[in-house]
Amino acid sequence: MNQTFGVIGGDRRQKELAELLKEDGATVHTYGLVPGSDGDAASLEAAVQAEHIILPLPLSKEEGILNGEGESLPLPILFSRLRPEQCILAGQVKLGEQEEASRHGLRIKDYFLREELTVSNAAATAECAIQSAMERLERTLLGQEVLVLGFGRIGKLLSFRLQGLGCRVTATARKPSDLAWIRAYGYRALETGRLTGCLTPFGVVFNTVPALVLDGTLLAQLPPGCLCVDLASKNGIDPAAAEDLGIPFLWARFLPGRLAPRTAAAAIREAVYNILSEERGERA
Secondary structure, three states: OOOOEEEOOHHHHHHHHHHHHOOOEEEEEEEEOOOOOOHHHHEEEEEOOOOEOOOOOOEEEEOEEEOOOOOOOEHHHHHHHOOOOOOOOOOOOOOOHHHHHHOOOEEEEEHHOOOOHHHHHHHHHHHHHHHHHHHHHOOOOOEEEEEOOOHHHHHEEEEEEEHHHHOOOEEEEEOHHHHHHHOOOEEEEEEEEOOOOOOOOOOOEEEOOOOOOOHHHHHHHOOOEEHHHHOOOOOOOOOHHHHHHOOEEOOOOHHHHHHHHHHHHHHHHHHHHHHHHHHHHHHH
């Protein structure tokens, strides 16, 4: 592969991604991947000159600031260094960030919109969620009554893996069609908005819904010692109420990047290659 990549910003996923690209024969320049290194002007200059630019997932954590491990880099300053003819890729790009890029004559392709990546990320998140829970529990998951809030990609894959470990799985959804699928898979089904009086059996709760589902009133109905693991980007389980009630709580965000960076990087690489292949096809 005779291509050049600039991998700019991110966490351990991007660091592993840079290594994978190098293993494929690409020339890779990096900036802002490791605290205390890759932070000099020369490395940024080399990275922004590359043919393909890969920015992190998510593109930003703080408003207008590149998500990275090095010094803070405002997105407008980064965009001013890039060129319209470059292929610029990033994950979970907000509308305002796309608009800022457009003001600099740039177009960012969001690789996290690719189904192959979101499915791979969901699978990794499900496995990492189980790992995180087992590290906090003083008992095995075998035979546990487990509640999974939400039946999207992560909820489906998490329920499947938990059942394989011998858990008695209950999953929630709002749509009648999703509730039907929950039953078809052999899980118990509950409506997400109708949980009052249904929470006493559970020893572990996993949330995948990025909106409040379990408030203090519902959390008080959980049995003592029930572990709550929130996987959503916005809390679906009220952390303050959990603390007040003495309920073990873990907000387990960004799990693939922290616990399975090599797997997450390989999934991003696949999405990037597919985007580049499609672009070449469009130009042919």
